[in-house]
Every structure is written in C-alpha cells, then in structure tokens.
Amino acid sequence: MKTILVSGSSSGIGFAICEESKKQGHNVIGISRNINSRATELGIRSYSVDVTNQNQINELVNNLTSGNITIDILINNAGLLIKDKFRDTTDDTFKKVYDVNVFGLANLTRALLPIINTDGQVINISSIGGVNTSKKFPGLSAYASSKGALITLTEVLAEEYRSRPRFNCLALGSVKTKMLAEAFPGYEAKIMPDEMAKQILDFAFDQNNTRNGEIITLDKGNLE
Ligand SMILES: NC(=O)c1ccc[n+]([C@@H]2O[C@H](COP(=O)([O-])OP(=O)(O)OC[C@H]3O[C@@H](n4cnc5c(N)ncnc54)[C@H](OP(=O)(O)O)[C@@H]3O)[C@@H](O)[C@H]2O)c1
Structure with a gap:
C-alpha cells in the first residue's frame, strides 16, 4: 500500500485517479479548492488547498x-x-x-519534497499540446506554453534530484472532462477520466519502473 497525493482532486481526471487508487487499496490524499463530497465518502483524505496560495500549501504540509x-x-x-x-x-x-500550471505546481512540489520518500516519484500532468512538434490548437497560447514549461521543469528536476525522488511527466491527449468541454464544446473525446486514471496509475505503481526525467505521451486520439 502506497500513499499518493493528487492535486486537482475535486473533478475530472484527478478525482478519477483518487477513486481508482482508493479502489486499489492505497492511502489517498486529494487537494483542490473545492472538496468533492463523494471523495470524502470514499475515504479520500481531502484538503481544500488553492495551489496558488503559499499559506494554504504550508498549512497542508504542517498538517501532514x-x-x-x-x-x-x-x-x-x-x-x-x-x-x-x-x-x-x-x-x-x-x-x-x-x-496554477507552473508556479502553483512548483511551489506545491517544493513544499512537499521534504516529506516525499526518496524512493518515491513525482508525476506531472502535462498535455500533448505542450510537447515539442505536436499539433497545436489555436487559442491555447497561455495553456499549451505553460504545459511546455512543465515538461522542461520535469526534466530539470529529474537531473537535480537524481532519482531521489524520480520526476516524470505524462502528456495527455484529450479526455472527456469539464475542462475539455468548456474549451472545445461539442468535441467528443475518445477516452473517459476513469480510463485515463488507470493508465496514469499503471505508470505510477509499476514496480519495475525506474524511469526518471521522461516525458510519456498518453494519447488515444487527440483533437483533429
Ligand atoms: N481533459 C483533457 O482533455 C486534458 C488533456 C491534457 C491534459 N489535461 C490535464 O489534466 C489535468 C486535469 O484536467 P481535467 O481535464 O480533469 O480538468 P478539470 O475537470 O477542470 O479538473 C481540474 C482540477 O484542477 C483543480 N484546480 C484548478 N485550479 C486549482 C487551484 N488553483 N488550486 C487547486 N486545484 C485547482 C480543480 O479543482 P478546484 O476547482 O476545486 O480547485 C479540478 O479538480 C490538468 O492539468 C489538465 O491540464 C487534461
């Protein structure tokens, strides 16, 4: 049994990761600004934390x-x-x-690193849109560039921490969530949050996985 902390746990892919990892018998901590009541019912330890608020991050770390x-x-x-x-x-x-996507993530990671086990792993969720030479979509200048920054940040931290813990980045293709529906109304993603959550957890809990500093694409039919 592992302890997993998931940011953005109130909806979409983050909630699905919490739900699936709980089903698999792990200790699950979820953070987001809103607390999903279903998460609490499932026994997911949920904290209301805005990742852009350093005081709330510090309070979380003190609690843990x-x-x-x-x-x-x-x-x-x-x-x-x-x-x-x-x-x-x-x-x-x-x-x-x-x-949220760069500074919040960096600040949360820095604050949590002292309590992340050295044989543990940090997995950053990026987007296919942030990957070099992938097909890009108009209107995503801020979002896609922030996800590109996250990819580079992952590679730098992997070098700096030398696998203690490991840092990897998963670049996701489209998944049917609120975020996608709001950005691309009417677009039908081929994959549901629970399917993506399973793929993410297969990567996270793979005992033979020694990868560090890698950018792995999880894409089943990106927007065309
Ligand atoms: N869906 C896709 O097609 C797709 C594709 C590629 C990558 N991704 C990535 O996958 C991740 C999850 O996205 P999703 O599609 O599941 O979107 P979503 O349903 O909109 O979920 C976003 C989550 O982030 C949390 N969040 C946002 N701002 C926050 C803040 N300031 N502090 C703490 N939590 C915050 C939200 O919770 P609160 O509002 O309660 O704070 C929510 O739980 C994102 O990083 C997204 O970029 C998604």
Missing part, C-alpha cells in the same frame, strides 16, 4: 507532517485552461494560467 505522513507518489494534476485568441490574451490571462 504533524500526522507523520510521508508521500510515495505526488501527482501534480491541478490545471487551468483559458482559451482565447492570442490578440485578446492579456498578461492577466498568462499570469492566471501560469500561476
């Missing part, structure tokens, strides 16, 4: 530390997508998106 909790796997899944034409994309748009 005082309960002697250490983490085997951190899944940085919380994300924000704002879609807009580049000419209408302001500094404020870029800041909002980077605050």
Whole structure:
C-alpha cells in the first residue's frame, strides 16, 4: 500500500485517479479548492488547498507532517485552461494560467519534497499540446506554453534530484472532462477520466519502473 497525493482532486481526471487508487487499496490524499463530497465518502483524505496560495500549501504540509505522513507518489494534476485568441490574451490571462500550471505546481512540489520518500516519484500532468512538434490548437497560447514549461521543469528536476525522488511527466491527449468541454464544446473525446486514471496509475505503481526525467505521451486520439 502506497500513499499518493493528487492535486486537482475535486473533478475530472484527478478525482478519477483518487477513486481508482482508493479502489486499489492505497492511502489517498486529494487537494483542490473545492472538496468533492463523494471523495470524502470514499475515504479520500481531502484538503481544500488553492495551489496558488503559499499559506494554504504550508498549512497542508504542517498538517501532514504533524500526522507523520510521508508521500510515495505526488501527482501534480491541478490545471487551468483559458482559451482565447492570442490578440485578446492579456498578461492577466498568462499570469492566471501560469500561476496554477507552473508556479502553483512548483511551489506545491517544493513544499512537499521534504516529506516525499526518496524512493518515491513525482508525476506531472502535462498535455500533448505542450510537447515539442505536436499539433497545436489555436487559442491555447497561455495553456499549451505553460504545459511546455512543465515538461522542461520535469526534466530539470529529474537531473537535480537524481532519482531521489524520480520526476516524470505524462502528456495527455484529450479526455472527456469539464475542462475539455468548456474549451472545445461539442468535441467528443475518445477516452473517459476513469480510463485515463488507470493508465496514469499503471505508470505510477509499476514496480519495475525506474524511469526518471521522461516525458510519456498518453494519447488515444487527440483533437483533429
Ligand atoms: N481533459 C483533457 O482533455 C486534458 C488533456 C491534457 C491534459 N489535461 C490535464 O489534466 C489535468 C486535469 O484536467 P481535467 O481535464 O480533469 O480538468 P478539470 O475537470 O477542470 O479538473 C481540474 C482540477 O484542477 C483543480 N484546480 C484548478 N485550479 C486549482 C487551484 N488553483 N488550486 C487547486 N486545484 C485547482 C480543480 O479543482 P478546484 O476547482 O476545486 O480547485 C479540478 O479538480 C490538468 O492539468 C489538465 O491540464 C487534461
């Protein structure tokens, strides 16, 4: 049994990861601004944390530390997508998106590292849109570039921490969630959150997995 902490646990892929890892018998901690009541019913230890708020992050770490909790796997899944034409994309748009997808993720990771086991793993959830030379979609200048930054951040941390813990990045294709529906109304993703959650957990809990600093694409039919 492992202890897994998932950010962005209130909905979509993050909630599905929590639900599936709980089913598999792991200790599950979920954080997001909203607390999903179903998560609490399932026994997922849920904390209301805004990853852009350093005080809330510190309070979370204090809570975990005082309960002697250490983490085997951190899944940085919380994300924000704002879609807009580049000419209408302001500094404020870029800041909002980077605050969650890059700075929030970096600050949460830095604060949690002292309680992440050295044989553990940090998995960053990026997007196929952030991968070099992938097909890009108009309107995602802030979002896709933030996901590209996350890929590079993963590679740097993998070098810096030398596998103690390991850092990897999963670049996802489209999944049927609120985020996708709001950005691309009417588009039918070929994969549901629970299917994606299983793929993510197969990677996370693979005992033979010694990968570090890798960017792995999990894409079953991207937007065309
Ligand atoms: N769906 C796709 O097609 C797709 C494709 C590629 C990559 N991804 C990535 O997969 C991840 C999950 O996305 P999703 O599709 O499941 O979207 P979603 O249903 O909108 O879920 C996003 C999650 O992030 C949390 N979140 C947002 N801002 C936060 C903040 N400031 N602090 C803490 N939590 C925050 C939200 O919770 P609260 O609002 O309660 O805080 C929510 O639980 C994201 O990183 C996304 O970029 C998704």
